[in-house]
Amino acid sequence: MADAMISVDGLTVEYGSNRVLDNVSLEIERGEIMVLLGGSGSGKTTLMRHIIGLEQPTSGTVKIRGVDINHCSRKDLRAIRCTMGVAFQEAALFNSMSVRENVGLPLHELTTLSDSIIEIMTYMKLAAVGLGEAIDRMPQELSGGMKKRAAVARATALDPEILLFDEPSAGLDPIVAAGLDDLILFLKHAFHMTIVVVSHELASAFKIADRIAMLYRGSLIAVENKEAFKASTHPRIRQFLDRIADPITESAAARDHLSQLAGLAGAS
Amino acid sequence: MNMLESIGAGVINGLAYVGGLTLQFWSGLRASPRALVKRGRWRAAMRQMAMIGVEGVPIVAVMSICTGFILAMQTGSELRKFGALQYVMDVVAVGFTREAGPLLTALIVCGRSGSAFSSEIGTMVVTNEIDALKTMALDPIEIVMVPKYIAACIVIPCLTIVSNTAGILAGAAFMFITTRITLPMYLRYIFNAIDMRDVFTGLLKSLIFAAIIVNVGCMEGFRVRGGPEAVGRSTTSAVVKSISLVILADVFFTAIFYLVRKD
Numbered sequence: 001m002a003d004a005m006i007s008v009d010g011l012t013v014e015y016g017s018n019r020v021l022d023n024v025s026l027e028i029e030r031g032e033i034m035v036l037l038g039g040s041g042s043g044k045t046t047l048m049r050h051i052i053g054l055e056q057p058t059s060g061t062v063k064i065r066g067v068d069i070n071h072c073s074r075k076d077l078r079a080i081r082c083t084m085g086v087a088f089q090e091a092a093l094f095n096s097m098s099v100r101e102n103v104g105l106p107l108h109e110l111t112t113l114s115d116s117i118i119e120i121m122t123y124m125k126l127a128a129v130g131l132g133e134a135i136d137r138m139p140q141e142l143s144g145g146m147k148k149r150a151a152v153a154r155a156t157a158l159d160p161e162i163l164l165f166d167e168p169s170a171g172l173d174p175i176v177a178a179g180l181d182d183l184i185l186f187l188k189h190a191f192h193m194t195i196v197v198v199s200h201e202l203a204s205a206f207k208i209a210d211r212i213a214m215l216y217r218g219s220l221i222a223v224e225n226k227e228a229f230k231a232s233t234h235p236r237i238r239q240f241l242d243r244i245a246d247p248i249t250e251s252a253a254a255r256d257h258l259s260q261l262a263g264l265a266g267a268s
Numbered sequence: 269m270n271m272l273e274s275i276g277a278g279v280i281n282g283l284a285y286v287g288g289l290t291l292q293f294w295s296g297l298r299a300s301p302r303a304l305v306k307r308g309r310w311r312a313a314m315r316q317m318a319m320i321g322v323e324g325v326p327i328v329a330v331m332s333i334c335t336g337f338i339l340a341m342q343t344g345s346e347l348r349k350f351g352a353l354q355y356v357m358d359v360v361a362v363g364f365t366r367e368a369g370p371l372l373t374a375l376i377v378c379g380r381s382g383s384a385f386s387s388e389i390g391t392m393v394v395t396n397e398i399d400a401l402k403t404m405a406l407d408p409i410e411i412v413m414v415p416k417y418i419a420a421c422i423v424i425p426c427l428t429i430v431s432n433t434a435g436i437l438a439g440a441a442f443m444f445i446t447t448r449i450t451l452p453m454y455l456r457y458i459f460n461a462i463d464m465r466d467v468f469t470g471l472l473k474s475l476i477f478a479a480i481i482v483n484v485g486c487m488e489g490f491r492v493r494g495g496p497e498a499v500g501r502s503t504t505s506a507v508v509k510s511i512s513l514v515i516l517a518d519v520f521f522t523a524i525f526y527l528v529r530k531d
Contacts, residue, residue, distance in 0.1 A: 216416075
């Protein structure tokens with residue numbers, strides 16, 4: 001697709017004998033919000049880390065605007081990363097710096113703007129996420145929701161084209177989480193950013209997503225728009241949507257082990 | 269066969285580790301010209317200088333005074349038998365400028381700052397701060413390691429001078445107590461006994477120790493994988509490995525200086 005901002009092709013990731021991602025192919029278009037949905041251990045954070053180029057895949061490619069992020073020059077990688085903003089799950093603010101320094105860091109490092117302009121921009125970015133008053137606080141003095149918003153302000157400092165969120169609403173109360181959803185929608189509409197959100201929260205996904213990609217045990221089982229996703233009949237998607245727990249299956253080996261522990265070996 | 273295998277594996281691991289250190293040293297060196305012209309790096313380096321250097325002065329001074337006094341007493345008790353107590357001054361002067369000053373300082377910095385480097389960077393790895401730097405197109409080596417490197421290379425030789433001075437003054441106290449040699453007399457003797465070449469080789473060694481301590485501390489930090497307990501392990505390992513490497517490097521360079529001096 002000519003307009004694909006991010007294109008993942010045949011991405012396979014193995015850690016030892018454990019296959020974390022299995023032949024995942026996904027195209028994310030310019031200006032859309034793609035939610036990567038999946039349960040714990042489904043590989044969604046791993047997929048995001050590969051899209052950012054933090055890890056080397058076992059096979060397959062990740063291209064950002066047509067440039068292979070794992071096989072490009074240092075200069076190209078730098079150029080790509082300057083157009084990407086990432087808000088990590090635990091916010092990953094630099095603990096030794098104030099909120100102001102955290103948000104100002106990419107501006108100081110990667111632009112030639114004067115200090116006074118950086119100061120104004122930092123304040124504007126923080127005001128946009130509602131943290132104008134917390135500008136001089138240290139990260140330790142912020143609540144969970146404030147930290148995540150500060151991380152968003154830092155991720156958007158350079159006005160990126162692509163914004164990635166890892167579990168923006170994890171560990172937050174519903175009101176703060178809803179605020180973050182609104183913020184994501186605002187960023188999309190105001191700046192026409194391409195946004196990738198890793199999440200397991202259905203309510204949030206349905207609110208913000210243009211399309212939803214569902215991962216199950218490392219495989220991509222669906223890439224649909226909201227309505228098609230809600231109406232899906234795929235058993236794993238239905239299980240996820242209807243909140244049905246996996247049955248606790250007891251293997252023969254586990255049963256044997258238990259009966260041995262109980263001194264009942266041989267008796268069954 | 270098994271023993272040979274494990275020896276082989278140990279050697280390979282050791283070489284891989286030294287290789288990793290060399291690569292990291294090289295990337296640090298390559299990032300240095302960029303870092304040296306940035307105000308932010310110097311600010312960070314100044315903070316590190318305060319932590320490694322200024323805060324380290326008291327302990328380096330006290331430990332050096334103690335070591336100087338011990339050295340004087342131990343050699344004094346032997347030399348007294350030959351009525352050659354004045355040679356204690358030579359032993360203290362040469363011993364400290366060539367060896368005890370640089371080594372003692374490096375060992376104290378290993379314990380104080382090597383551990384701090386690895387725990388700081390290890391925590392940054394665990395909390396994704398290093399990943400955040402990378403995704404902002406910033407080089408963690410340049411931002412996190414190079415300021416420490418600049419600071420250590422400036423401050424550790426300074427601490428070594430503090431240690432030399434403190435050790436030699438401890439010798440003065442010993443000489444005053446035993447033979448009533450006053451400080452001016454002692455200093456006159458000491459300045460004759462000290463060879464400036466010894467002082468410079470000592471400072472050169474301390475520069476090498478500084479590079480080792482920063483490299484090992486940072487590398488142990490960057491290699492942290494997992495949770496907080498991995499940070500603890502990396503801290504221990506940073507101290508143990510940097511102390512061992514400092515002593516190995518000391519043997520190596522002392523041998524070189526010894527051979528050069530012979531001709």
